[in-house]
Amino acid sequence: MKILLVCAAGMSTSLLVTKMQKESELLGSNDTIFACSVDELEEHIDQYEVILLGPQIRYKAKAIGEMVGRKGKGFGVIDSMNYGRVDGAKVLEQAYSLKR
Template identity: 50%
Template structure:
């Protein structure tokens, strides 16, 4: 089974890198093959152009970019959603992974 590519987009990357670690742990616990990575907003377009991405999750701090990213990903059919503030703030990697999986289908 090919690993799911889960991209998180954030402002700077500090807290989001913690979320990536929590999500990776949750994926390992579930036996889910996933590559979870975070990129800052300025690098996101390049990643989308050059990488296979199955789902894109925005950190709550960049939720204002949701419509922009939905436009950028529509052609490729990549689902985009904002990570809920409570799950992000409490670093609930399992809940954020649930969200990613539900969007991938």
Template identity: 35%
Template sequence: MKRIILACSAGMSTSIVVSKMKEEAKKRGEAYEIYAIPGETIEEELQLYGNDVVAILLGPQVRFMKAEAESQAKPYGIPVEVMDTLLYGTANGAKILDRALQIAKK
């Protein structure tokens, strides 16, 4: 199954965003595994599932990890982006999912 990973500093906000994104994907009939992980475990996650990951979204609070995450994702061709602060703060699962799918590796 194709995966969308949200990386954060293990905060409650990201789990809310994940829930909203899953609800939206289900409404649309999209089959994606959407989940959050701590930012420092991106490399381990990619070693396990790198071929299935289509996008990595970073929480605004871990934007400083973007260069490192891009470096880890590059061998798999996975795009990495920091989530829009307003969309993240309002847990706008629909628009965050839209963006993930826009940047997703094909």
């Protein structure tokens, strides 16, 4: 599966991407996981199946959710606790649950 994490600057999710990739490998999956800033979303969105929004930009969830929905992609806001703990397994599980 192809998963895109979106945050304010694209940097704060880089550690989470690494943890998610490790979990994906442990599961024997061949997931592609990438992080970008909210300003870069439109240039990347078509390449991914699930879009996860960082909790620090939750206030943009309605507008981004509508855009993602029009494109038939899965969408969710990363749980604040899982984000803060950099829990790659839980966030990967969330992404899998959103695949359409």
